[in-house]
Amino acid sequence: MxxxxxxxxxxxxxxxxxxxxxxxxxxxxxxxxxxxxxxxxxxxxxxxxxxxxxxxxxxxxxxxxxxxxxxxxxxxxxxxxxxxxxxxxxxxxxxxxxxxxxxxxxxxxxxxxxxxxxxxxxxxxxxxxxxxxxxxxxxxSITLDAVKAFDWKALVLAVILLVVTRWIKPTKKLHPIVWILASAVVGVVFSFAGV
Amino acid sequence: MSYLKLFLLFAKIGVMTFGGGYAMLPILQRELVDTRHWATEEELADYFAIGQCTPGIIAVNTATFIGHKRKGISGGIVATLGVVFPSLIIITILAGLITTFADLPFVQNAFAGIRVCVCVLIFNAVVKLWKGAVKSILAFGIFLVVALAATFLNLSPAIYVLITAALGIILEALHAMPGERGKKA
Incomplete structure (x- = not known):
């Protein structure tokens, strides 16, 4: 089924x-x-x-x-x-x-x-x-509690990724896989999941 | 040319396509036009445009169409199976691995970081799509209404697709479709 x-x-x-x-x-x-x-x-x-x-x-x-x-x-x-x-x-x-x-x-x-x-x-x-x-x-379903729990670490990473993928000439052309791997490393180093 | 060759060629094209269907075009150019002389540059542009203006995944549509051109209905099926074959193998293996290790803290942290990147990649993809899709007031209106409705209502995306398709037919029947006439993607 x-x-x-x-x-x-x-x-x-x-x-x-x-x-x-x-x-x-x-x-x-x-x-x-x-x-x-x-x-x-x-x-x-x-x-x-x-x-x-x-x-x-x-x-x-x-x-x-x-x-x-x-x-x-x-x-x-x-x-x-x-x-x-x-x-x-x-x-x-x-x-x-x-x-x-x-x-x-x-x-x-x-x-x-x-x-x-x-x-x-x-x-x-x-x-x-x-x-x-x-x-x-x-x-x-974003509530006040969710706003208080806003993930600032994630926002900083997002802003950096936006800049390197959109505005910086030499890094703009790189394949997304580069940024996915880099984000994985950042996630582990700064324990993004909080575990 | 045998079916096996057709299958292998499209499996190769599948492996070399990274990302969306648009990533396929340069590879098709090399394999079909430059190396095999199966099609001219113009024919390929036509094949690809047809892949985009039929429902479904561009890469799959283009494979079906070229396979059909070469070897009829069975050719269409063989080429399509070829283009999805590498995904089946690679993703199944990776998905198995990721499922097995999903509970490890470092895997969870890595994916929490990756999700941030996914947001940025979706944003970038939207900007690119926007440039090709939103070229008139009407298109902007459709975009805005669908984006808002889909954000706040819990309806199947199929509904939006069907309503918008009907809108296109009605506007054209009334000769009310603005601009862009005869211009091709």
Whole structure:
């Protein structure tokens, strides 16, 4: 049963996630809420691992979630669920792909979908930030206690990372894996989890 | 060309793709255009654009499409299985290791640090996506409404995708779609 559910959840994700990389994140975040298969903090870890290992990010995240939920068969089923809609859709429209791409309705739909997808990723990003800085699962549940528990160490690291990834020329071009590893070291040295 | 070769080629492309589907383009260029002469630069640009304007993961769509071009339906399936194969192996091994050691204090501290980095990486990805996606008042409106709604309501992202797709169709039917006409990604 869990396998069927897993396949269905990833089938939906594969069918409806639009764009590259993080486009699946909002779907996975919603999956964490509705199924309880994994936590938001596990999901953030999966993003980091998926970004720093070979393979398309969306595929890596599906494999990871599948493994976390139901072991090796889960990894396989989630990944197959993710790619099945692509295979079906592409094979169906393969005959008239060129006219599909030039179709004004298709263009118009994607002009609307891209900003929507960006908005969805912003919302998921905010919930990762709420968890990282306030220790709560989403923006709406930030309470006064959570504000008092604000993680200043995390903020300092975030500001430094923003500067080196956006504004300093020589470090801007480095692969994200460099910053993920550096953050891991900082996390251990300054015991970010407080253990 | 055999199916095995097609599978291995896309497995190789899968291994060399780090990050999102966009990271795939330079590798496709080298493997398909420069080394194998399977496609011209223009054809590749078309393949890739189609991968972006069909639902689903760009890397997977592009693999299915090129596989289908080369060897029909079974080619599409084989190429797609090839592109996900390395992820299956590598992530399963890593996920197993991480699960085993997740309770060690140093692993917990490391991931607490990494999560901060993930926030910054998501922010950077959003800035990049924003530049490509939000180019009109309408796009900005869609972005804002979806971002706010998805932050404060607990609805499935599928709902936003379906509503926005319907909006695109309606606006186009009413000839009310602003700007950008005929411009391709």
């Amino acid at each position: 869990i396998y069927l559910l897993l396949f269905w959840e990833f089938f939906k994700t594969g069918l409806l996630a639009v764009g590259g990389g993080l486009a699946t994140l909002p779907f996975l975040s919603n999956m964490a809420d509705t199924t309880g298969w994994f936590t938001h903090s596990q999901l953030a870890d999966m993003v980091a691992v998926s970004e720093s290992t070979p393979g398309p990010m969306g595929v890596n995240m599906a494999t990871y979630v599948g493994y976390t939920t139901a072991g090796i068969p889960g990894a396989l089923i989630a990944t197959l669920g993710l790619i099945t809609p692509s295979i079906i859709v592409i094979l169906i429209i393969a005959g008239f792909l060129k006219s599909f791409r030039d179709n004004r309705f298709v263009n118009s739909v994607f002009l609307c979908l891209r900003p929507a997808s960006t908005g969805l990723i912003v919302a998921s990003g905010l919930s990762v930030a709420a968890m990282t800085f306030f220790g709560v699962s989403d923006i709406a």
